[in-house]
Amino acid sequence: MLTLSVCMIVKDEKDVLYNSLNSVASFADEIIIVDTGSTDNTKDIARNYTDKIYDFEWCDDFSKARNFSFSKATCDYIMWIDADDIMPIEEQKKMIALKEELDTSIDIVMAKYVTVYSKDMQEQFSFYRERIFKKNKNYTWVDPVHELIIPHGKIYYSNIKIYHNKLKKSPKGRNLRIYRKMVKNKVKFSARQLFYYGNELAFNKYYKSAITIYKKFLSNKEGWVENKIEACKNIALCFKQLKDTNTALQYLYESFIYSLPRATVCNEIGNIYFENKQYTNAIYWYNLSTIDKPNENSGAFIRHDSYTYIPYTQLMLCYYYIGDIKNAKKYHELCKKLRPTDAMVLHNDKVFEQYKNKEKD
Numbered sequence: 001m002l003t004l005s006v007c008m009i010v011k012d013e014k015d016v017l018y019n020s021l022n023s024v025a026s027f028a029d030e031i032i033i034v035d036t037g038s039t040d041n042t043k044d045i046a047r048n049y050t051d052k053i054y055d056f057e058w059c060d061d062f063s064k065a066r067n068f069s070f071s072k073a074t075c076d077y078i079m080w081i082d083a084d085d086i087m088p089i090e091e092q093k094k095m096i097a098l099k100e101e102l103d104t105s106i107d108i109v110m111a112k113y114v115t116v117y118s119k120d121m122q123e124q125f126s127f128y129r130e131r132i133f134k135k136n137k138n139y140t141w142v143d144p145v146h147e148l149i150i151p152h153g154k155i156y157y158s159n160i161k162i163y164h165n166k167l168k169k170s171p172k173g174r175n176l177r178i179y180r181k182m183v184k185n186k187v188k189f190s191a192r193q194l195f196y197y198g199n200e201l202a203f204n205k206y207y208k209s210a211i212t213i214y215k216k217f218l219s220n221k222e223g224w225v226e227n228k229i230e231a232c233k234n235i236a237l238c239f240k241q242l243k244d245t246n247t248a249l250q251y252l253y254e255s256f257i258y259s260l261p262r263a264t265v266c267n268e269i270g271n272i273y274f275e276n277k278q279y280t281n282a283i284y285w286y287n288l289s290t291i292d293k294p295n296e297n298s299g300a301f302i303r304h305d306s307y308t309y310i311p312y313t314q315l316m317l318c319y320y321y322i323g324d325i326k327n328a329k330k331y332h333e334l335c336k337k338l339r340p341t342d343a344m345v346l347h348n349d350k351v352f353e354q355y356k357n358k359e360k361d
Helices: 017-024 042-046 062-071 089-101 174-184 191-203 207-218 225-241 245-257 263-275 279-291 309-321 325-338 343-360
Strands: 004-010 030-035 053-055 077-080 108-117 123-134 155-164
Touching: 004 017, 004 062, 017 042, 017 089, 030 042, 030 062, 062 077, 089 155, 123 155, 174 191, 191 207, 191 225, 207 225, 225 245, 225 263, 245 263, 263 279, 263 309, 279 309, 309 325, 325 343
Parallel strands: 004 030, 004 077, 030 053, 108 155
Antiparallel strands: 077 123, 108 123
């Protein structure tokens, strides 16, 4: 059976670290903790699980910290996990089975990263990430922020899920500050770095600057197609914030240059028509969202509600506003099947019950 090192970089994680380490202890042959400057009792918690705890002077570079953690690993394979990630019992069992059954010619194991989920652990936003690596391949992390290992070699897509259990916000503006430091130091940005720099600018409400960076990214031939589509959508959202819905629509339509219409894009087009009370047009685009199917193995961000609950909700409203109560109720029932205890569903239940009573009268 293969051996597995679990590597983690931490800083002030006392509120989440116990749960994370507890969830990997059942399958990890060794646990590597790299502390980047904790001032709480993070290291005391870690000592209950491992004596392999190392200090790393923070230098605004997540890749360097992760590469340092990997350099301390001694097992056949290396897995990374964050302090606010957890693996429920079922996922731990899958990991134990993976260790017993994995073809050792596999270089990288991909696992699903679930970053938004319901109370009953149903995934709402997820994507596949490179998660486990053969040590002797000497894989290297790149990019100071939104770091990654570029997958290559023999890759296996597993059915394992890691859940992101974020309890605290990241330091405000930290990622944007790192990107601006790179700009100041005249670092040449890769296409991927441009995309994530645009994301950070948009997240921090620098909409005009974000649009400029996204456009630069779109003009770069090396950009990944899924990021191109996302960039078009994000540019549109920036223009919406700037009260320019016509240009927003143009960029949503531009995303079709790169591939077939995505549900997330169709929903945003529907939203613009909905906000302008053009309900028939909105219905067309929300319907298109329900036809699209997510490609789980593409590596793209997948917001599962974009294919079902979100367009169903909007279709219910559109039909309600044009007076087609039959179709409105149809989509309400679909929403109810997905989220029977949702506050909005319960409210709408009462609304449609009134119509049912009127029909009886």
